[in-house]
Amino acid sequence: MSDIQAARKDTLRAAARWYALLCSEEVTAQQKHAHAAWLAEDPAHTHAWQEVEKLRRQFQAIPGTPALDALQIKQRQGHSRRAVLRGFALLAAGSALGSLAWQRAPVDxxxxxxxxxxxxxxxxxxxxxxxxxxxxxxxxxxxxxxxxxxxxxxxxxxxxxxxxxxxxxxxxxxxxxxxxxxxxxxxxxxxxxxxxxxxxxxxxxxxxxxxxxxxxxxxxxxxxxxxxxxxxxxxxxxxxASDQADSWTRGLLVAVDWPLNRLVAELSRYRTGVLRCDPSIAGLRVSGAFPIDNTDRALSAYSKLIA
Missing domain, CATH: 2.60.120.1440 (Jelly Rolls)
Incomplete structure (x- = not known):
């Protein structure tokens, strides 16, 4: 193992230990502050912490993951929650050191x-x-x-x-x-x-x-x-960059010669449900300022423009 690999392994293990500690019911404000200081010391610390968290989310997304089943059994057998979490965290660090291919997991x-x-x-x-x-x-x-x-x-x-x-x-x-x-x-x-x-x-x-x-x-x-x-x-x-890149902070979506499908995709970020664009008109060019606090009004305004 190279020095770089060894250092990464040590950092991942440290991140795993922090994870177990912070998930404990007994964690103190002083320990939380120490963890924040550890993160700020080196970007490698933050990256290792993100790897542990990402693996936790990935395990949670897989029904019946053997590793999680084993940890649940330990907890039922009377092991402390902190001990179970430490077991998971060390497992996470070990997996991160292996050849596991990361897939994008939804953010909690x-x-x-x-x-x-x-x-x-x-x-x-x-x-x-x-x-x-x-x-x-x-x-x-x-x-x-x-x-x-x-x-x-x-x-x-x-x-x-x-x-x-x-x-x-x-x-x-x-x-x-x-x-x-x-x-x-x-x-x-x-x-x-x-x-x-x-x-x-x-x-x-x-x-x-x-x-x-x-x-x-x-x-x-x-x-x-x-x-x-x-x-x-x-x-x-x-x-x-567009000079209107921050227009959303003022409640507006400003489009300058956008294809219609881009406008629809951006407006869909601000409303529930499904909003799609018919492929036959997806390439129509759009310019204008559309209110994002009332996307129905924005869509109505555009429909009047093309009517």
Missing amino acids: SWMASHRTARGERREYTLAGGTQLVLNTATALDVVETSTTQLIRLYAGEIFIRTRNETGKVAAAKTLQVHTEQGTVVPLGTVFTVRKLGTSTQVTVLEDEVELIPQSGGGKTQHLVAGEQAQMSSVNVEVAT
């Missing part, structure tokens, strides 16, 4: 500390003044240490402003946004981050940010105002 958004329902938006202000706006169907956690504010985005989209109205940096702490694909580090800025399945979309509205793909070998990519990037776990693709 109900466990997140901050979340929105479909069609809902919410605003939060973090300690220090950083402003967050959560878009529809968004789930995230905020982890605070003495030096770092860590936002872990599981699903959806967020708008972040790290400068206040006087132009000063709002938070003295280092802000980081983590997704499955990597890390976003703002350099005193206004930007949005959106989860798109196997990629993360980052749009910079003011100043700049630094993107660090999870498996990019330490390579980073800077984005400046007016740029948008799709970040996978290994690389970053940069393009020009």
